[in-house]
Amino acid sequence: MRYAMAVDTKKCVGCSDCVVACQTENNVPIGYCRDWIVEVTDGTYPQLELEHRSERCNHCENSPCVRCCPTGASHYSDGGTVMVTKNKCIGCGACIASCPYDARYTHPEGYVDKCTFCLHRVKKGQQPACVAVCPTKCMYFGDLDDPNSDVSRVIKKRKYKTLIPEAGTNPQLYFLI
Amino acid sequence: MREELIVSGRMNPHIDPQLQIWEWHIPAYLFLGGLAAGILFFASYFYIKGKSEEYPTAVKLAPIFTPLLIGLGLLFLLLDLKHKLYFWRLYTAFKIESPMSWGAWTLMAIMPLSAIWAAFNIKSLFPKWDWKFDIVKDAIKVLEEYKTPIAWAIMILSVILGIYTGILLSAFNARPLWNTSILGPLFLVSGMSTGAAAIIILSKSKVERHTFAKIDLLLIAIELFLIIHMFMGFRASSQVQIDASAMFLGGQFTAPFWVLVVGMGLVIPAALEILEMRHKKIPYMVAPVLVLFGGLLFRFIMAYAGQMSRWLY
Amino acid sequence: MGKNRRDFIKISALGAAGLVAGTRYLMAQNQIVIPENPKGPWRMPHDLVRTPTYCEVCFWKCAGWTYKNDAGQIQKIIGNDDDPNSNGRFCPRGTGGVGMYYDEDRLKTPLIRVKGADGKQTFKEASWDEAFDFIQKKIEKVIEEHGPECLALFTHGSGGTYFGNLLKSLGSQNITAPSYAQCRGPREVGFIATFGEGLSSPEPTDIRDSKCMVLIGSHIGENMHNGHVQEMSDAIDKGATIITVDPRFSTAASKSKYWLPIKPSTDLALLMAWIHVLIYEERYDKKYVEQYTFGFEQLKEHVKHMTPEWAYGITTIKPQVIRETAREMSYASPATIVHPGRHVTWYGDDTQRLRAVAILNALLGSWGRRGGFYIPDKAKVPGVPHPPYPKPRRTWRDAMGGKYELADLALANGVCDATIPSATMDCSIKAWIVNGTNLIETLPNRPKTMEAINALDLMVVVDTMPMEITGYADVVLPECTYLERYDSLRVTQHREPTISLRMPAMKPKYDSKPAWWMAKNLAERLGKGEYFPFDSIEEELDYQLKKVDSSLEEMQRIGVKKLPRAYDDLYYKDGEEIEFNTNTGKIELYSTSLEEYGFDPMPKYTAHPEPPAGYYRLIYGRAPMHTFSRTANNPNLTDLMDENTVWVNPKVAKEWGLKNGQEVYLQNQDNVVSTFPIKVRVTERIRWDSVYMVHGFGHANKKLSRAFGRGASDSELITNVMMDPIMGGTGMRGNFITFRFNKA
Numbered sequence A: 001m002r003y004a005m006a007v008d009t010k011k012c013v014g015c016s017d018c019v020v021a022c023q024t025e026n027n028v029p030i031g032y033c034r035d036w037i038v039e040v041t042d043g044t045y046p047q048l049e050l051e052h053r054s055e056r057c058n059h060c061e062n063s064p065c066v067r068c069c070p071t072g073a074s075h076y077s078d079g080g081t082v083m084v085t086k087n088k089c090i091g092c093g094a095c096i097a098s099c100p101y102d103a104r105y106t107h108p109e110g111y112v113d114k115c116t117f118c119l120h121r122v123k124k125g126q127q128p129a130c131v132a133v134c135p136t137k138c139m140y141f142g143d144l145d146d147p148n149s150d151v152s153r154v155i156k157k158r159k160y161k162t163l164i165p166e167a168g169t170n171p172q173l174y175f176l177i
Numbered sequence B: 001m002r003e004e005l006i007v008s009g010r011m012n013p014h015i016d017p018q019l020q021i022w023e024w025h026i027p028a029y030l031f032l033g034g035l036a037a038g039i040l041f042f043a044s045y046f047y048i049k050g051k052s053e054e055y056p057t058a059v060k061l062a063p064i065f066t067p068l069l070i071g072l073g074l075l076f077l078l079l080d081l082k083h084k085l086y087f088w089r090l091y092t093a094f095k096i097e098s099p100m101s102w103g104a105w106t107l108m109a110i111m112p113l114s115a116i117w118a119a120f121n122i123k124s125l126f127p128k129w130d131w132k133f134d135i136v137k138d139a140i141k142v143l144e145e146y147k148t149p150i151a152w153a154i155m156i157l158s159v160i161l162g163i164y165t166g167i168l169l170s171a172f173n174a175r176p177l178w179n180t181s182i183l184g185p186l187f188l189v190s191g192m193s194t195g196a197a198a199i200i201i202l203s204k205s206k207v208e209r210h211t212f213a214k215i216d217l218l219l220i221a222i223e224l225f226l227i228i229h230m231f232m233g234f235r236a237s238s239q240v241q242i243d244a245s246a247m248f249l250g251g252q253f254t255a256p257f258w259v260l261v262v263g264m265g266l267v268i269p270a271a272l273e274i275l276e277m278r279h280k281k282i283p284y285m286v287a288p289v290l291v292l293f294g295g296l297l298f299r300f301i302m303a304y305a306g307q308m309s310r311w312l313y
Numbered sequence C: 001m002g003k004n005r006r007d008f009i010k011i012s013a014l015g016a017a018g019l020v021a022g023t024r025y026l027m028a029q030n031q032i033v034i035p036e037n038p039k040g041p042w043r044m045p046h047d048l049v050r051t052p053t054y055c056e057v058c059f060w061k062c063a064g065w066t067y068k069n070d071a072g073q074i075q076k077i078i079g080n081d082d083d084p085n086s087n088g089r090f091c092p093r094g095t096g097g098v099g100m101y102y103d104e105d106r107l108k109t110p111l112i113r114v115k116g117a118d119g120k121q122t123f124k125e126a127s128w129d130e131a132f133d134f135i136q137k138k139i140e141k142v143i144e145e146h147g148p149e150c151l152a153l154f155t156h157g158s159g160g161t162y163f164g165n166l167l168k169s170l171g172s173q174n175i176t177a178p179s180y181a182q183c184r185g186p187r188e189v190g191f192i193a194t195f196g197e198g199l200s201s202p203e204p205t206d207i208r209d210s211k212c213m214v215l216i217g218s219h220i221g222e223n224m225h226n227g228h229v230q231e232m233s234d235a236i237d238k239g240a241t242i243i244t245v246d247p248r249f250s251t252a253a254s255k256s257k258y259w260l261p262i263k264p265s266t267d268l269a270l271l272m273a274w275i276h277v278l279i280y281e282e283r284y285d286k287k288y289v290e291q292y293t294f295g296f297e298q299l300k301e302h303v304k305h306m307t308p309e310w311a312y313g314i315t316t317i318k319p320q321v322i323r324e325t326a327r328e329m330s331y332a333s334p335a336t337i338v339h340p341g342r343h344v345t346w347y348g349d350d351t352q353r354l355r356a357v358a359i360l361n362a363l364l365g366s367w368g369r370r371g372g373f374y375i376p377d378k379a380k381v382p383g384v385p386h387p388p389y390p391k392p393r394r395t396w397r398d399a400m401g402g403k404y405e406l407a408d409l410a411l412a413n414g415v416c417d418a419t420i421p422s423a424t425m426d427c428s429i430k431a432w433i434v435n436g437t438n439l440i441e442t443l444p445n446r447p448k449t450m451e452a453i454n455a456l457d458l459m460v461v462v463d464t465m466p467m468e469i470t471g472y473a474d475v476v477l478p479e480c481t482y483l484e485r486y487d488s489l490r491v492t493q494h495r496e497p498t499i500s501l502r503m504p505a506m507k508p509k510y511d512s513k514p515a516w517w518m519a520k521n522l523a524e525r526l527g528k529g530e531y532f533p534f535d536s537i538e539e540e541l542d543y544q545l546k547k548v549d550s551s552l553e554e555m556q557r558i559g560v561k562k563l564p565r566a567y568d569d570l571y572y573k574d575g576e577e578i579e580f581n582t583n584t585g586k587i588e589l590y591s592t593s594l595e596e597y598g599f600d601p602m603p604k605y606t607a608h609p610e611p612p613a614g615y616y617r618l619i620y621g622r623a624p625m626h627t628f629s630r631t632a633n634n635p636n637l638t639d640l641m642d643e644n645t646v647w648v649n650p651k652v653a654k655e656w657g658l659k660n661g662q663e664v665y666l667q668n669q670d671n672v673v674s675t676f677p678i679k680v681r682v683t684e685r686i687r688w689d690s691v692y693m694v695h696g697f698g699h700a701n702k703k704l705s706r707a708f709g710r711g712a713s714d715s716e717l718i719t720n721v722m723m724d725p726i727m728g729g730t731g732m733r734g735n736f737i738t739f740r741f742n743k744a
């Protein structure tokens, strides 16, 4: 099993619903976030292109954050997701410094937090909160090992990119372009 | 025009707008670790070489401070932790791939050894010292029989500790400035250099000072070589490392790094040491103090600048 | 009386609340039923308790569920899968609606304006009895001295049903919403003139099945009207061609096959040129036009000279592009939507522009066709019977001097005008109830709004937040948020008629109350209790629901109920005989009713003033994370966006030496300077002759701790209003601004 997510940059409107939905679903305190929206504009008026990306932890297959964690708090879990065990985390910040995507943050209670792919929902057969709320339905989540999953299908059909593949982390968040 | 902006989210404290997860604690911790590693290396090395009497400061006096230095470093590390109550979790796991983990274990191992080493020597330096409890005296007596193996252990661990202070940073692929294999040897050499400087400061023997000035000179030369090598490596590497090194080659860290760290912390003390060796009248404290100061600043600058360097996407 | 009878008061209460002096009048206690029993039907996955609601963060009114956690606190709000407005997905504002409840700056108690010993005006915290006493006396006096016609209600939002009922029972029809003359009014009038019916909300655009969609300034994706956004995304998936006309590279433009970066204020020329191409290249739906329309020959003659080349000179859109896009529309027709937009009060010729939009749709045969406009249906839910309303002797229209007779709803600005005393009127309006609309930020030409407010004997403001408007009130009544109350049923049109229930998830915080309760209590005090023939709203709702074969209990369980359609089909059948509700019974390409009232029967382009040197046209719009000014203090939504910026083209920035993030003041053609500075956003996404900002920021009330002084208000810079002569809409895009580096 290999969980992954794909975001269609051609449909995402940058509305940030996925950001609020994540906050209310996962008790992410106000002022913090597990996901965020990037908007890139290229060109000169009126020859312009615009890309919207909803970004979050890439649940990297070769993840430096797991490697550098001294306590094992950061670890691989179901479907290759990268998770943090609250009460093993000492808040040393090594994983934060190690993540090329700046996808982690220190929760005000001291432990490090980040996107969990909403495993608590996925285990119940639901979609992650951000995927479930997205008004443009531009996010796809599922198991890459299952050729019939939403994410496998869309990745087969469309061109995509990942972020900083050069960093060698093998990210599992795909952006359809 | 290309415009890239974060529309929403990403106001995470200490992450945005720019990473600042480590403040003063970590560079100070790395400095203390390097300093202790340097001192302990020389102590064990010269003990094994049978030069205890020749270099009493290095073998006996200076190491007495190392448990304190290491303890202080660990205290800073603890202060830096955001989830302090779970500190002990460091010692319920050993993660070979995590420098933070083996660093913590190394410190755990070297700290008692350094304390034992201090205990061996305290009586010879302060003849009136009394351990009060017999059990301590007995223990020391037993351990004294293993003094050479202990010295070996200290020497190996001190090298690991010295390298660790650099590898802690260089393991982070995510921060292009840190991501160079030179950082380990560089921090090791720098740590030994600060160790030598500390010994010079503490030493009352001219011979000893002279030897350590020579050692220091050699270390400084290696250090300069490694620094230049590091920047050459950056310049020949990917765009992100070119950008990272640009902070030191025209960017905001240029003056503090080249003037204060390289100039005042390496070149000037080296020059002073050479002059001193040529028997010019120079207060012997100046050079080692500059070395210590340079070593400290070097770690601060590397820690801060490293957090500023990032991947582009 | 000072110069301003009403000094703006920053809600800060003086003195403690008077003790509740007995509950003699407080009938119909607010008996709120909140399911606290976790074993109830509301128990859902996550072990959260859920209650149905419909969203009040904007007027799309999506239905959803409020989930509470084990601590009994609101955790999240999620769309109801059975709701056609949301399809189970709320927009960011709806998802962030939890912040409306949690906002600690909310209005907490009734407030009454008093004059302090030092002569300064201030608010005194009051009990509901005191507040109602005060209002009752003032209203009775106005009715006695001037008649009930001198009462007016401004309302936007759910509570309007009950305050409207109150006003009508007293004998006034001056009931108005800013969603008409400041929003969709011209569109309704333009479409009524053409098809005999308006669009209403949600617009019956069949976007999901559309093959070509034309957006004229309609910035779907930033305009987060949920169903539209969702269906547009579906259409993109199915490969629909999107054509966006906008002087700004909007989000929608970035998703479009064609983006026409039009010179602002010239859309009518483009529309007429498109009509020209469709007619002269014979690309219109001939059968449809022949069977259903009136005035084709006149139209053909009328647009003869309105060629793409002619339009190029006006709009800066190349003739080739105009032709190509017109062809795209015709290839896809009738599954082509020339979208009518919603906020259409731009340049004063808006009804005519929307007429052109309607005509285009008629030529493409998309009205009543799949992928064009479907035939919506709406449930009929009878109310609890009450006596007929008294007939008013006068309305706000009497103050209009015979103008704007084609307006099918009351004009907010018209009621404002009717409040300002004038020699020609025998009586001006004396008292306002303002429910859920922040008129200070909502109406253009603020000095005029202030003049009207200063002429009032009484202003009651019902709101949840200490918004600007509350500072001018005599009495402020704190409403509880939509998450803490029952409201009238949502009965909106869609492909299938639905009803949906809002019920409280929480007890009202502080001393806030629902609108229905306020209106009912006031009605009882004013002797009109028979118009509220129920003890509690639950009773009323249950009565209504039983009339449509449901019940309050059922709706508490399901939230949304689909009812059968009254019409059997969503689209016209091929060749079906249809009688349109116009003078000719046909779709009027040539409008006989406009002609009757002395207006152009077919749209004509007229040039509008352009910004003088050193000035830029001020255009504004929406950000997806906010609704007007109402969310500007919402903790969850300010977390996403806490201020607006002024978008400036890099060329302009260079000319003025403006840097990204630099703060500037904006000054308009009438020398009004923004109260607060605003940060510059240097971006290619805006034309060099215009600047853009998101509406709803620059709040001036300090009590809004997150919104105060963040960004600038477009409203205060809109002092030039381009009135629509046909229906009285307030065109707001004829204002020009320049930059100032300091305030004085």
Ligand SMILES: Nc1nc2c(c(=O)[nH]1)N[C@H]1C(S)=C(S)[C@@H](COP(=O)(O)OP(=O)(O)OC[C@H]3O[C@@H](n4cnc5c(=O)[nH]c(N)nc54)[C@H](O)[C@@H]3O)O[C@H]1N2
Binding pocket: C056, C156, C157, C159, C178, C179, C182, C183, C184, C342, C343, C435, C436, C437, C438, C439, C441, C442, C443, C444, C462, C463, C464, C465, C467, C479, C480, C481, C482, C515, C620, C621, C627, C628, C629, C630, C631, C695, C714, C715, C718, C732
């Ligand atoms: N400059 C400018 N003016 C505009 C527009 C623009 O784009 N620019 N847009 C126009 C358009 S399209 C429209 S539709 C109008 C909208 O105009 P309004 O509806 O007046 O918009 P808001 O500013 O959101 O004001 C809503 C008020 O309702 C209050 N409120 C929120 N929830 C509740 C509730 O549950 N109960 C009660 N009683 N009050 C509540 C809020 O606190 C706020 O004071 O504005 C128009 N005016």
Ligand SMILES: Nc1nc2c(c(=O)[nH]1)N[C@H]1C(S)=C(S)[C@@H](COP(=O)(O)OP(=O)(O)OC[C@H]3O[C@@H](n4cnc5c(=O)[nH]c(N)nc54)[C@H](O)[C@@H]3O)O[C@H]1N2
Binding pocket: C058, C059, C183, C184, C216, C217, C218, C219, C220, C222, C223, C224, C225, C245, C246, C247, C248, C250, C262, C263, C264, C265, C266, C267, C341, C342, C343, C344, C346, C619, C620, C621, C622, C623, C624, C625, C626, C627, C628, C692, C733
């Ligand atoms: N997130 C969010 N969504 C909302 C609302 C909200 O407050 N927040 N409000 C809702 C309401 S009540 C309404 S009425 C709608 C309004 O939403 P729309 O009807 O979509 O909005 P407009 O204000 O007409 O359009 C704004 C766009 O018009 C462009 N524009 C400006 N001048 C011109 C011009 O001369 N010609 C052309 N072609 N384009 C021009 C601007 O660049 C901007 O992109 O949004 C609704 N949706």
Ligand code: SF4
Binding pocket: A007, A011, A012, A013, A014, A015, A016, A017, A018, A019, A037, A052, A054, A133, A134, A135, A136, A137, A138, A139
């Ligand atoms: S909710 Fe969907 S459309 Fe909105 S920003 Fe997130 S991914 Fe994009």
Ligand code: SF4
Binding pocket: A056, A057, A058, A059, A060, A063, A064, A065, A066, A082, A098, A099, A100, A101, A102, A103, A104, A114, A169
């Ligand atoms: S994105 Fe960052 S936090 Fe997530 S798995 Fe990769 S390295 Fe770790």
Ligand code: SF4
Binding pocket: A068, A069, A070, A071, A072, A073, A074, A084, A088, A089, A090, A091, A092, A093, A094, A095, A096, A112
């Ligand atoms: S902060 Fe926590 S999760 Fe991150 S590396 Fe340290 S212990 Fe591991």
Ligand code: SF4
Binding pocket: A021, A022, A023, A025, A026, A034, A035, A056, A114, A115, A116, A117, A118, A128, A129, A130, A131
């Ligand atoms: S998958 Fe869940 S945790 Fe991750 S960003 Fe989406 S909502 Fe947040």
Ligand code: SF4
Binding pocket: C055, C056, C057, C058, C059, C060, C061, C062, C086, C090, C091, C092, C093, C094, C095, C224, C225, C226, C227, C627
């Ligand atoms: S569109 Fe968004 S804000 Fe408007 S009613 Fe629906 S969920 Fe609420």
Ligand SMILES: [Mo]
Binding pocket: C179, C182, C183, C184, C342, C343
């Ligand atoms: Mo509107």
